[in-house]
Amino acid sequence: MEWIGFANYAVFMAIFICIYALLSLGLNIQWGFTGLFNAGIAGFFAVGAYTSAVLTSPAADGRLGGFDLPFWVGWIGAMVAAALIAWPIGKICLRFRSDYLAIATIGVAEIIRLVIKSEDWLTNSARGITDIPRPLGDLSYTMSQLAYLGIVMAILLVAYLMVERQIASPWGRMMRAIRDNEDAARAMGKDVPYRRLEAFIFGSALMGLGGALFAHFNRSITPEAIDPMVATFLVWIMLILGGSGNNRGAILGVAVVWIIWSLSEIVTDQFPHEYAVKAKYLRIFLIGLMLQLVLRFRPEGLLPEASGERKPVGKPSD
Template identity: 80%
Template sequence: MEYLGLLNYALFMAIFIGIYALLALGLNIQWGFAGLFNAGIAGFFAVGAYTSAILTTEHADGRIGGFDMPFFVGWIGAMIAAALVAWPIGKICLRFRSDYLAIASIGIAEIIRLVVKSEAVLTNGARGISGIPRPAAEFPSMAQETAYLASQAAYLAIVVVVLVAAYLLVERQFNAPWGRMMRAIRDNEGAAKAMGKDVEFRRLQAFIFGSALMGLGGALFAHFNRSITPEAIDPMVATFLVWIMLILGGSGNNRGAILGAAVVWIIWSMSEIATDRLPTEYAIQAKYIRLFLIGLMLQLVLRFRPEGLLPEPLRGDRRAPKSGADHT
């Protein structure tokens, strides 16, 4: 029983890590490879989650949909919707560099959050959407405990398949000429332009591609919890946490992004278990101390490993001493 519980907890963490890894991979395309400071991850996460929710839930009064479609239609729809939302945003905002893009994208994510919260016809407003079907969740022939385990394992398998597919796709692109071109644009825009590369179009490509992955991450999250509410679009847990994962894991390195997601989520989740060791009369203070510990751990890792756990690998041109380390 004890070990079953630990196994269930591990499965749950692995599912969350997988979902966050998708978000971090998407961000890696934008920041790690194209140098785009997107601080509006939560917005694309929300678009994906809600699109999939609307497509796959049963018909509901008072809002559009649901259309009762299979979950994979919802997930593909989530990617398409996130990409469609990213397109005009990218078209307008990608001309801003770095910190300007960051504040612009934070603003857009906030506007998306307010729309999601306020437009009940679209999203059921502040109440959110529940009753989202979760694939491979029911194992009626099994006992409760094993069915629970099996449903988590099955969902983890799906998440892993999606993650591996996304990873292979992204990795292949980066090693292809496309990836070299992206890094060239990131590291020296002028030179890339002089060589006849369409810098703006390529950036837009990276932005849309990354956003689609974030949308997919949102959809996976909504189906796992069987619900999506505006509370999930909190900038702290849906944007900044992903940034921490990527920077800590190593921006520019896809495996680093996934490893970062794992390490940060493990710190995030397990720190609570550590602070629960405090005497019970401090049970509430322990939660504040936990946030302090998370902040402190972050400082330690950044202090001793500022280039990330897995730095960007040197590819091709080995004369470049530290590619990726000095863009701001």
């Protein structure tokens, strides 16, 4: 039946949108609220995916683990691992302008890619890690898809509420102050590199969680599962188009870009083979062009950052 296939596809897309939304929220903390340029999103994503895979998959010969732990341990582990990678990088680079962080995060993502591809004992290199358990994964196909969608939506909602609360708090105000006028914030006695480090680690942990959710959704993870440049860039265009500095915008941007991206893939897959390969690169070209157009004509994005005073969270309005 046609509509069941369609509904299954819609659920599949919705799960991906939720996973990318976590990445986009993570980037929003780093870029939108703090002004940090992370060009290695795919690296933190991969660290999260592999950490959770190693922690939760059943024991296997020839590589570390698996430790067969419950999925939530894997997810927490993914966040911790991504944060642990972010910490030294942030520590070294956040004293300087964000350009240095951009270069360093490109480097980190590249090193992570090399490690994943070549360290047999850790990641099973090219064959990847399989048999990653999916929570509620033993239901029928449609039901387990729906159940997983429910789980990722719940996680996204919790993450969204936490980030919203954090951003509306004095901490969030301080972060925007640092982003908008570093010197003034420093003059007010704020420890700028330390605060930036907090935001960088916090955002990276969310990216790691996104990676873990992806690995459990696919039930496997291989080095080829995700194209690092394209994934990183997609998250960037999602956030910029949606509206950096606005969490709802960050999520809206994900939905818009992911739907365009997936539908364009369906269209180009209909082409004869020799054109289909070229069309893949044409899509990448157009997504790059889209960023240029948004930066030039609508830099504030679809849902701009709220300006002016926000109502403080947790205080009665007086």
